[in-house]
Amino acid sequence: MATGSRKTVRLKTPVRREDLEQLELGDVVYLEGHVYTAREGVYRRVITEGHKLPEGLTELTNVSFHCSPAASVNDDATFNIGAVTATASFRFGALIPAWFEASDCLLILGKGGMTEEDYRNVFVPRGARYLTTVGYGTGALLGRGIKNVKAVHWLPELGIAQAIWVLEVENFGPFLVDSDGEGRSLFEQHNKRLNQRIEGLYDGLKQPALSRMGETVDRREELI
Amino acid sequence: MIRKDTLYATAHELTRRAAIEIPSDYLSGLEAMAAKESEDLSSFVLAAMLENYKAAKEDARAMCADTGVPRFYVKAGNEAKIEGGMVAVEEALRSGLAQATHDIPLRPNRVHPLWRHDNNNNVGLNAPEIEYSFEPDADWVDITTVHKGGLFGTDYRMLFPGDGIDGIKRFFLDAMIAFGKRGLACQPAIVGIGLGGSKDTCMVLGKQAACLRTVGDRNPDPKIAELELELMEMGNNIGMGPMGFVGSSMVVDCHIEVGYTHTGGMPMSVHSFCLSSRRAVARLYADGRVQYRTDPEWFTPYHRRNDVKWQPEAARQSA
Structure with missing residues (x-):
C-alpha cells in the first residue's frame, strides 16, 4: 500500500538483532515467516503457572503477537481463519520481563505500544523491539498475510480467543515501529506534542460542582 | 406471519454483513475526514x-478480528405477527449468532467475567444483549445488529x-x-x-x-x-x-x-x-420479504415521544 514518506522494511523470521537495529520510529514493517499469538491466557499459563511453551516454538520464531484471531475450528479439525487484530499491549507491561525469559522473543507485535520505561529497561538491553498494528483494526489486511495455520496449542485449555495460534505469514502487515534502540516510543513522542495543547482546550470552561474519585488520590478528601 | 426460519436466516446474514461490510454513511464520513487530514x-x-x-469485502473476511460483543435491537411493529412469538425471535437471534460466529468466523469474544469460560459462540449468560422498541401502525419487524468493541x-x-x-x-x-x-x-x-x-x-x-x-x-x-x-x-x-x-x-x-x-x-x-463501525439492519415483512439496509431508523418520532399519549400530529409538526 501507499506509505507516503514512510520507509518500508521487510523482515524475515526469526528476526535478527542486526536487522532490528535498522528500524526507526514510524517505519512501516511487513513480516515473512512465522509469528504466534500470546495474550492473557498464554502469559498466565507460562508465567504464573510455570508451563513450558510447546516444543519447537521458540526455535521456529522469536515474534509473538498480542492478538487473537477471528477463527473457527472445522469438523475435520482444520482451521478457518478470517481476520487478525491486536489487543492493547499496555496491560502486559509487568509481565514482559518474564515473557522474554520464557520465550526468547525479540519482537513483540501488539496494539498501542508499551511505556518508554518498559522499552528502556526491558526491551533495549535485549535488543528487542515493539511494532504496533495500524488503525486499529486492519484485521482483513493482516488476515490476507496468513498463508497457513501451522499449529494451534492449548486450544482445550484456553479456547479459540486465547490459544496459541502459530501462523505462517507472508507480506504480513502493515505494522509501525513504536520502539527504537534508545527506548523512545513513537506514541509517547506524539503524546508530548499533544500535551502542549491540552490545557488550552479547557480555557474558559468552568469547573463542575462535583469532582470525581480519581482526580484526587487522597480518600480522606471530599469531592465537592 | 413472520416465520421462524426467516428470523434465523436473517440473524445469520446480519451478523455476516455487520462484520464484513463498512456502512456507507460511515465510509463517506471517513473518506471526507481523510481528505482533510x-x-x-x-x-x-x-x-x-x-x-x-x-x-474485507473482496475476501469476505471480518474487517477487524476483535469482532466486538455482538448485540441486537428489535423494533417490532404493533401489528406484527411472529411465528412462535417473541421467544422465537430471541431463540433465532441467539442461534443465528452462534452459528454465524463459527461460519464467518467471528472471534468468540464472550466469556464468563470471572472464570473466563468461553462457549466459543458469542452466546452466554445475559449475552447477547437484545433491546426492544415498538412502532405503531406497522406489521414489520426491524432487526439491527451492532458489533461494538x-x-x-x-x-x-x-x-x-x-x-x-x-x-x-x-x-x-x-x-x-x-x-x-x-x-x-x-x-x-x-x-x-x-x-x-x-x-x-x-x-x-x-x-x-x-x-x-x-x-x-x-x-x-x-x-x-x-x-x-x-x-x-x-x-x-x-x-x-x-x-x-x-x-x-x-x-x-x-x-x-x-x-x-x-x-x-x-x-x-x-x-x-470505532473505526469498524459495525451495524447492519433488516426489515422482515409479513409476506416473507427481507430488506437489508445500514440505517437502523431506531429513533423514530414515536420512540422519542414526549407526551402522555402518542400524538402523531404533534410529532409531525415539531419534526
Whole structure:
C-alpha cells in the first residue's frame, strides 16, 4: 500500500538483532515467516503457572503477537481463519520481563505500544523491539498475510480467543515501529506534542460542582 | 406471519454483513475526514483503514478480528405477527449468532467475567444483549445488529444543572483525550452522548446514539443539533488523530440523545464507536420479504415521544 514518506522494511523470521537495529520510529514493517499469538491466557499459563511453551516454538520464531484471531475450528479439525487484530499491549507491561525469559522473543507485535520505561529497561538491553498494528483494526489486511495455520496449542485449555495460534505469514502487515534502540516510543513522542495543547482546550470552561474519585488520590478528601 | 426460519436466516446474514461490510454513511464520513487530514502519520493510518475495508469485502473476511460483543435491537411493529412469538425471535437471534460466529468466523469474544469460560459462540449468560422498541401502525419487524468493541472509549459522569454546557464540554474533552491516547478508542469514530435519564438510561441512550444513528443525522431539537456539531468540531480540534497521533481526525459525527432526568441532576455518558463501525439492519415483512439496509431508523418520532399519549400530529409538526 501507499506509505507516503514512510520507509518500508521487510523482515524475515526469526528476526535478527542486526536487522532490528535498522528500524526507526514510524517505519512501516511487513513480516515473512512465522509469528504466534500470546495474550492473557498464554502469559498466565507460562508465567504464573510455570508451563513450558510447546516444543519447537521458540526455535521456529522469536515474534509473538498480542492478538487473537477471528477463527473457527472445522469438523475435520482444520482451521478457518478470517481476520487478525491486536489487543492493547499496555496491560502486559509487568509481565514482559518474564515473557522474554520464557520465550526468547525479540519482537513483540501488539496494539498501542508499551511505556518508554518498559522499552528502556526491558526491551533495549535485549535488543528487542515493539511494532504496533495500524488503525486499529486492519484485521482483513493482516488476515490476507496468513498463508497457513501451522499449529494451534492449548486450544482445550484456553479456547479459540486465547490459544496459541502459530501462523505462517507472508507480506504480513502493515505494522509501525513504536520502539527504537534508545527506548523512545513513537506514541509517547506524539503524546508530548499533544500535551502542549491540552490545557488550552479547557480555557474558559468552568469547573463542575462535583469532582470525581480519581482526580484526587487522597480518600480522606471530599469531592465537592 | 413472520416465520421462524426467516428470523434465523436473517440473524445469520446480519451478523455476516455487520462484520464484513463498512456502512456507507460511515465510509463517506471517513473518506471526507481523510481528505482533510494534513498530518502525515494520521493520513497513513486512515489510508490503511480505507484499504482494509476493501480487503474485507473482496475476501469476505471480518474487517477487524476483535469482532466486538455482538448485540441486537428489535423494533417490532404493533401489528406484527411472529411465528412462535417473541421467544422465537430471541431463540433465532441467539442461534443465528452462534452459528454465524463459527461460519464467518467471528472471534468468540464472550466469556464468563470471572472464570473466563468461553462457549466459543458469542452466546452466554445475559449475552447477547437484545433491546426492544415498538412502532405503531406497522406489521414489520426491524432487526439491527451492532458489533461494538467493549474495552475503551466509554465513560459516565454525574453533572449538575449548574454545570451547564461547560460541564458537558469538559467531560467530553476528558473522555476524548483519555481514551484517544495511543488510539485506545479506535478513533476516528461516531461518538454518542447520553444526557439525562437515570444512570442506566443515560448509558443506554449514549450507546444507542453512537451505534444506531448514521453520519449526518441530526437530533430534531435544533439546539441539541447545534451542540452535536459543536462537540464534533471540538473533538476534531484537540489536535489528535487515529492511534493518538497528532492530527485532526477524532469524531466522524457526534449524536446526542436526551432523556428526562432527576430535577437535581444532569447525568452524561460518552460512547465512542470505532473505526469498524459495525451495524447492519433488516426489515422482515409479513409476506416473507427481507430488506437489508445500514440505517437502523431506531429513533423514530414515536420512540422519542414526549407526551402522555402518542400524538402523531404533534410529532409531525415539531419534526
